[in-house]
Amino acid sequence: MNNFSDKSSDNETHLEGKKFRLVVRSAEEAVRVIRDKLGDDAKVLSVRQLGGEGLKRFISSPKLEVIAEVPAEEPTTIPQQPETSSPHKSEVKPNSSLSDPEIPKSASKDEEDGVHSYDDNLVLLKRSGFDPILLRDIQSWKQWDEIKNKPFADVLKEITIGLSDRFRSAEEKPTTNRIALLGCPGVGKTTTLCKFLAHEVFMNKSIPSVLKVENGIPNPDDALRIFCEVIGVTLFREADSLPASSHENPLYLDFPGLAMNDLNGWAEAGHVLDSLNVETRVLIVNGAYERDIIQKEIQMARHLKATHIAVTHFDEITNSTKLWPLFLNSSLSPLCICNGQNVTGDFSTNVLNQMISRTFPEELYSRGFSSYKKVIS
Numbered sequence: 582m583n584n585f586s587d588k589s590s591d592n593e594t595h596l597e598g599k600k601f602r603l604v605v606r607s608a609e610e611a612v613r614v615i616r617d618k619l620g621d622d623a624k625v626l627s628v629r630q631l632g633g634e635g636l637k638r639f640i641s642s643p644k645l646e647v648i649a650e651v652p653a654e655e656p657t658t659i660p661q662q663p664e665t666s667s668p669h670k671s672e673v674k675p676n677s678s679l680s681d682p683e684i685p686k687s688a689s690k691d692e693e694d695g696v697h698s699y700d701d702n703l704v705l706l707k708r709s710g711f712d713p714i715l716l717r718d719i720q721s722w723k724q725w726d727e728i729k730n731k732p733f734a735d736v737l738k739e740i741t742i743g744l745s746d747r748f749r750s751a752e753e754k755p756t757t758n759r760i761a762l763l764g765c766p767g768v769g770k771t772t773t774l775c776k777f778l779a780h781e782v783f784m785n786k787s788i789p790s791v792l793k794v795e796n797g798i799p800n801p802d803d804a805l806r807i808f809c810e811v812i813g814v815t816l817f818r819e820a821d822s823l824p825a826s827s828h829e830n831p832l833y834l835d836f837p838g839l840a841m842n843d844l845n846g847w848a849e850a851g852h853v854l855d856s857l858n859v860e861t862r863v864l865i866v867n868g869a870y871e872r873d874i875i876q877k878e879i880q881m882a883r884h885l886k887a888t889h890i891a892v893t894h895f896d897e898i899t900n901s902t903k904l905w906p907l908f909l910n911s912s913l914s915p916l917c918i919c920n921g922q923n924v925t926g927d928f929s930t931n932v933l934n935q936m937i938s939r940t941f942p943e944e945l946y947s948r949g950f951s952s953y954k955k956v957i958s
C-alpha cells in the first residue's frame with residue numbers, strides 16, 4: 582500500500598495500478614487531493630473512519646482514511662482489495678462464530694464411512710446451534726425426504742442450495758430515491774444511514790441529502806450533523822425546503838426510535854412518509870436481539886408499510902440461523918447487513934453471501950464439505 586506522503590506528484594506514470602492511502606478531514610479534501618495527485622481516473626476503493634468506532638467517537642476527531650486506486654491501463658492481474666471493508670465485496674467464508682458442535686464420536690466414524698442416518702444429521706445440526714424453527718422449515722421442504730439420509734456433507738450442501746434458492750426466489754424490491762430508515766430506539770438507524778451516505782458520496786459519486794424527522798419525538802442530531810458536514814451532505818430539518826430527489830440526488834430520512842408497543846407512533850410515521858412520498862421504508866433491526874423481538878418489530882413495521890429490512894450488529898451475532906426464517910417468511914426485501922460501528926463501512930448489500938457465510942460453523946464445513954463454495958459462487 583502506498584501513501585501520498587511517500588509519492589512525488591510529478592511521477593504520474595508510476596501511479597498506474599497502485600493503491601494509495603490518504604487521511605483527510607472532509608470528503609471535499611479527499612476529492613481535491615485525489616483529483617490533484619492521482620488524476621480524474623482514480624477510484625475510491627474504501628473509506629473508513631479513524632479515531633474510534635461509532636458516531637459519537639467520530640465527532641471527537643473526524644478523520645477519514647480513504648484508499649484510492651489509479652487503474653492500470655491494461656491490468657494483467659486482479660487488483661487486490663484493501664484490508665478495509667467495502668460494500669458489495671463480501672467474500673464467502675466459513676463462520677467460526679457459532680459454538681463448535683460437540684460431534685459425537687460415532688458420527689465422525691460414520692462420516693468417514695460416508696454413511697449417515699437421518700437422526701445423526703439432525704443431531705449434528707442441532708448441536709451446532711442450528712435454529713429450531715429453521716430446522717423445522719427445512720424438514721418441511723419437499724425434497725427433505727431425499728436429502729435427509731445423505732452423507733452429512735451432502736446435507737449441508739443441499740441446505741445451502743435450498744436456502745439460496747428460496748432467498749433468490751423472493752421478490753427483490755428495488756429502492757427508490759427517497760429512503761427512510763426506521764425502527765426501535767438504539768437499533769443502529771443513524772449509523773446505518775451514515776454508512777449509506779458514505780457509500781453514496783465516495784463510491785456512487787452521488788450527492789445525497791438527509792432529512793432529520795422529529796415527528797413529536799426528540800431526535801438529537803449532533804453526531805449526524807457533524808458527519809454530514811464532513812462528507813459534504815446537506816442536513817435538512819424541515820420538509821418544506823427539500824430539493825427534488827433523483828438517482829444522483831437521493832434523500833435519506835433519519836427517524837427517531839419508535840417504541841415497540843406504540844402502534845400509533847408507527848402508524849403516524851407511516852403517514853409522514855406518505856406525505857413526503859417516501860416509498861422505500863427500511864426497517865432496521867438489531868440482529869443480536871431475540872427472534873421474538875425482531876418478529877414483533879416486523880409486525881409493527883407493517884403499520885408504516887415497511888418495504889425492506891436491514892440487520893445491524895451482525896458482528897455480535899453468535900447464531901445467524903435464526904435470521905433465515907425472518908428473511909424468507911416476511912415480505913420485507915433484505916437490503917443490507919451491518920457488521921460493526923464504523924460509520925463509513927462495515928456493511929454489505931450482498932445479504933445472501935453474508936447469511937450463507939455465517940450459517941454453518943467452520944467445524945461442520947471442515948468435515949469434508951469442500952464443495953459448498955461452488956454452490957453459491
Ligand SMILES: Nc1nc2c(ncn2[C@@H]2O[C@H](COP(=O)(O)OP(=O)(O)OP(=O)(O)O)[C@@H](O)[C@H]2O)c(=O)[nH]1
Binds near residue numbers: 896897
Ligand atoms: N457492533 C455494532 N454496533 C453498532 C452497529 N450499528 C450501530 N451500532 C452501535 O449501536 C449504537 C446505536 O446506534 P445508533 O445509530 O445511534 O442507533 P439509532 O437507532 O439511530 O438510535 P436512536 O436514534 O437513539 O433511536 C451505537 O453505539 C452504534 O455505534 C453494528 O452493526 N454493530
Ligand SMILES: [Mg+2]
Binds near residue numbers: 770771772836837
Ligand atoms: Mg438515531
